[in-house]
Amino acid sequence: MAKKATVKKTKSMEETLWDSANKLRGTVESSEYKHVVLGLIFLKFASDKFEERRQELKDADQDQFLEMVEFYTMKNVFFLPEESRWSHIIKNSKQDNIALIIDTALHTTEKNNPSLKGALPDNYFSRLNMDVSKLAALLDTINNIDTLKDKQQDIVGRVYEYFLAKFAIAEGKGKGEFYTPKSIVNLITEMIEPYKGKIYDPACGSGGMFVQSMKFIDSHNGNKKDVSIYGQEYTSTTYKLAKMNLAIRGISANLGAVPADTFSKDQHKDLKADYIMANPPFNQKDWRADNELLDDPRWRGYEVPQTGNANYAWILNMVSKLSDNGVAGFILANGALSGGSEEYKIRKKLIENGLVEAIVILPNKMFYTTDISVTLWIVNNNKKKRTVKLNNIERNYRDRKDEVLFMDLREKGVPFEKKYIQFTTEVTEEIAETYHKWQQKDKGYENIPEYCYSGSLDDIRSKDYALAASKYIEFINRDENINFDEKMAALQSEFSELLKEEEQSKKDFLNVFKEIGYEIEL
Template identity: 80%
Template sequence: NAKQEDITLKVDTALKTIEQKNKSLEGALPDNYFSRLGLDQSKFSALLDTINNIDTLKDEAQDIVGRVYEYFLSKFAIAEGKGKGEFYTPKSIVNLIAEMIEPYKGKIYDPSCGSGGMFVQSLKFIEKHQGNKKDISIYGQELTNTTFKLAKMNLAIRGISANLGNKAADTFADDQHKELKADYIMANPPFNLKDWRAENELTDDPRWSGYEVPPKSNANYAWILNMISKLSQNGVAGFILANGALSGGGEEYKIRKQIIENDLVEAIVILPRAMFYSTDISVTLWILNRNKNERTVEVNDGIKSYRKREGEVLFMDLRQ
């Protein structure tokens, strides 16, 4: 149909039909987008022909459609000025988190899931290690409506079903998964988020029970305590934060001290600079574990193995 005069209408109708037949995509796809765009007919036809000539199924090991989608997501992230890597986490970092927490079986949660990249990569990790995708269920939450829709599409084109909550919503003010206890948490929350709550709001939230209330001037420790509250009895979390979260004073110091006394910190890994698309910031990977029994973890390409022991914290400086 590429050369038909009503091709833009045909594409819009197809998108609407896809949405109607796939409930997980409800509200995610653009409405009458191509009809409103005013594209040059011949250019649009040529674009469709070019896409049509790509053999997306030629190599089953390569997720061609997914790779193209990731490419445009990264371009979008740069164009939107999403500094600090909030929008798109580099694949190398996601792979490292997956290799260290080994999300094989159970519930995976991401409290700031962005476009869903963590979920895509963790499922690729499972497939690579001969695991079964059916043994995993996915839970996420995202604040920005556009990104929420992108996540739905990102997962749908790969046939991944997920519970992203009923809507795009603030994880702190409108938690979409209050009762969730996750076996694995993977996250790259916004760094150093200011004024994430009003002065007297969320002061008695059950998520910080047993800890100081995180300061409203910076959400780093609110993210950490939210994740700790969501961990199951043997749950493991791997997440990225700016290096400053390691040394904050005041309430942050007290919360950090309590987390260590509760023996939840398994590893702290400082990563090299310039790993993100739009910033050269150096970041830290935190591994938290509710059950630090001794066991060896094999990690490909670099770290050969490490042992988790009760009462110990592994520190790694990978900046060089």
């Protein structure tokens, strides 16, 4: 009998890099090594671009310009002195002072490129005191990545997204708040369509909203030069990560002079944005002291948001920054849809003022760091009848001032990474199409049970201004349609995976002690 051939699955570039990064466990805290890896990838990419431009100058017999900064920056390439180049790092990768060499490379790269001011870590690798052999192994892995192999595929961008997602998953609840799952960002961009104007994110994290906006413009044949970007981020390490993430893709942005709290130090006070995209911290507590920000112009015309929960402070911050025709898409915890005394008054006024355009309930398990149920809000400063040309396509918007579209997407997601949920490209397009049909005159929109409902202002008043979609969308008893055998099989599989993960965690724990010379007998 012929022996059955076994097919070995080839690991992707991202998976190989992830495995190499995982070897840093035990020598670096898991909360730190995302910055280690992404900093090194940035250096590799910057160096590859530099060497490519350098070769162009040589091929053109322009050797006299090889060390002139202007001949690199004119092509949007970072100029790297000798000590910043990847070849120098790899040549010294096995040296005991490799961490200092990397820190020097980062420092001189930032020093020679003003656009990177405040983006790169300072003396970061030296402070971590990493195992030299493990750091060298990681450098060897990154050295094998050809960041310029396929410019259309944005290899470095892929690595960034993959690692941000994987780190968020690995760090678990309460960690990785800077990462918004890609399919949620895709949905926001497809719904609000940021083609032209100013884009703002008041809690921009690693800059994922901006990156996806640019991808949206590319995929819909728009012009990226028609967009300008503004953002703010509180955490210093995440602020640097955002600047690196944008710089690596050639996206210029104003993220404020320093990392700072959006409420206490607003760095874009006079901004009027055409598009706002955000995933602010859920149910943020103690965001201001009792007697602070009481007369802040961002609350003008509304109640002062309560100190115990910043959800409505984020909403009013964004509303205050919308241009006359501005539209915002942002994520909030479901608790913001109803209840609360101060929140009730603000929500009522937002609805009566005709600002709330759509309330979209998202499936559970879309976020890697929380199980909390969340909603996508669309707020629009101009829901009146008008005709607009978007990317050469004419849209005849009807008057929707006294209507809100409710959507329930809890049955629209597909499994991802075993225990998470995401939207496929087709589903995202279907959702966006439903929304755009509802906005326009005579486009065939209709209410669909368990999916969407166009609620009138009178409907919402009758529900005392609650915005929970379940109060408006027609639901059928889903229990009648459940296949319990399939449900139990799925639960059995999930429980099996949990047990395997627990066993692996136990092994990892024992190995850590073994590596430092101690063994634990169970």
